Amino acid sequence: MGLELLIPIAAFVGVAALIGGVAIMLRGSTDSAVEDRLGMLTGTGAKAKKAAEKESSVISKPLDDMPGVLEEFASRFLNLSLLLEQAAIQLSPGKFVLITIVLGVVGTLAMFLAPISFWFAPLGGAFLGSFPLMFAIFKRKRRKKQFGAQLPEALELIARALRAGHSLGSGFHLVASEMNEPIASEFGRCYEEQNLGIPMEEALDSLANRVPNLDLRFFATAVILQRQTGGDLAEILDKIGNLIRERFKIFGQVAALTGEGRLSGIVLLALPPALFGVMLKLNYDYIMMLFQDELGKQMLVFGIIMQILGAIVIKKIVNIKV
Incomplete structure (x- = not known):
């Protein structure tokens, strides 16, 4: 296959991807007003978590039961919904895949038109097409690091609220209103989920699934066990916060070595x-x-x-x- 035939084929693939992407974006923008209001309250958007699906199908299940082809593929095989949610990227999986495909086609065409061997064309497409995924992974890693650095202060803030006589939900609301992102939005979403009637255990489990942080999982487990067996939750949170701070010190020493x-x-x-x-x-x-x-x-x-x-x-x- 000569270069004269490869260039029109690549151009056709690029145009087809653009047309298909526009159709998918127009199709996926038909959410109803009810779903939009619930998304504003809980931060779930068009997709909801499995834990919330068990609690309320109205809250968690999308009203459009016919997602696009890219949406279904990305959700079933790539788990992009969780990645985009953890990275706080306001894009649907279908649009994310579309951007990746378009960049890959553009990179391939650019290498075809460049005065170099056509063997570099797939490499250029793969290099440029990997940018969205690498950006999402980088943003998720940075967000996870920021959340981990804020968690000890948040736990101490909740512990002080409990000693002052406030409820655990009020402590979550205090964290959401007093602290910076990303921990403010995550605890605020957990607080809003409780206001919508989701049990504390499921709200904490959803929080731990959204943020892949081992210390947060310890916190969720401690809260659930305390609600079942009793005990001084404020003291437990103080100990978890001190443990996290000590581990940060050791981690800094290891990073230096x-x-x-x-x-x-x-x-x-x-x-x-x-x-x-x-x-x-x-x-x-x-x-x-x-x-x-x-x-x-x-x-x-x-x-x-x-x-x-x-x-x-x-x-x-x-x-x-x-």
Whole structure:
């Protein structure tokens, strides 16, 4: 298949993806006023959590029972709904997949039109198409880190509210009103779910599922056990907060001790791609032998596999769990 035929095919795929995406976005924007009001109160939007589905089908179940093809695929196989929710990205899974496809097609077309070998076209599409997913993962990681740093202060605030005679729900409302994002919106959503009639246990379980934080899971377990067996919840929360702070101190010490190893890993992993780019610029024909010769292709595949294995080994060495 020549280059003259590949370019029209890629352009047709891009136009088809754009038309299909517009149709899906128009189809997915028909939520009723009832669902919009519930989404504003609970922050669930068009999709609701499974725990809320057990409690109330009106609150949790979307009123549109015919989602788009991309929506169904993303929810069933990729679990993008949870990723986007944890990253606080206000996009439906279908729109997110659409953006990924469009960027992949644009990257492929750009590499086709560039004055380089067409072997780089799939690489360009994969590189540009991976941007949305990498952005979502980065944002989720940053949000999780911010939440973990705020959690000890939030637990101490709830403990003081309990000692002052307030209820646990009032403590959640205090955290939502006094603290910054992201912990304010998460505890505020938990508080609103209780106001809508969802039991405390299910609201806490939903909170722990939205935020993949082990300390938050400890907090939810402690609250549920205290409600079943009794005890001083304020004292328990103080101990959990102190435990989290001590672990942060140890984590900082470990990060300082492993800093040299992490920096060495970054340099070693970045050196082969950087050297490849320099050689491609200086001696194009020399690098193209890797793509034209059968032995060169095998060497490329072997080098990529070894690069991935090296990254995994380095990550295992410097990643010490605290």
